[in-house]
Amino acid sequence: MDEPDRWRNMASAPRDGSRILVTVRPTEQGPAEVDMAYWSRADQHGEEGWRSSDSQPGRVVEYADPELKCWMPLP
Template identity: 80%
Template structure:
């Protein structure tokens, strides 16, 4: 993670339970947005998958893989930054992590 402030493909997101930032794809419910999430291996609250980190027991927010566009590691403490980074708004996922050329 040599460049922590860079959006990456969801396929490379850690599934170890650590908290990450995710871009939720735009939909008929609204524009793309950023959320704090983690991978859950499943428990009494639901099956394995991506969950919102601020969910409380009994009110778990789960994301389906197609809803998520990309991820970014949690930024380090930065007194100059007072908000989350903007959601990824690129036209094509090929732009994430470079063009692959």
């Protein structure tokens, strides 16, 4: 990948299950932050979508597309 240290539009984020850094938009629940996430296909724990990489079965942190602003490959 060219320019690995630059933030990119979420539309270009890999949806192959690889872990990436994402920026999470600020909400009423908290300020903007950076998290490590991956694209997950639908399974018994939910529908396909972005999940926090530290999610565990039964305690899944999912992000809706509008919650994520941009992404970057892991350093």
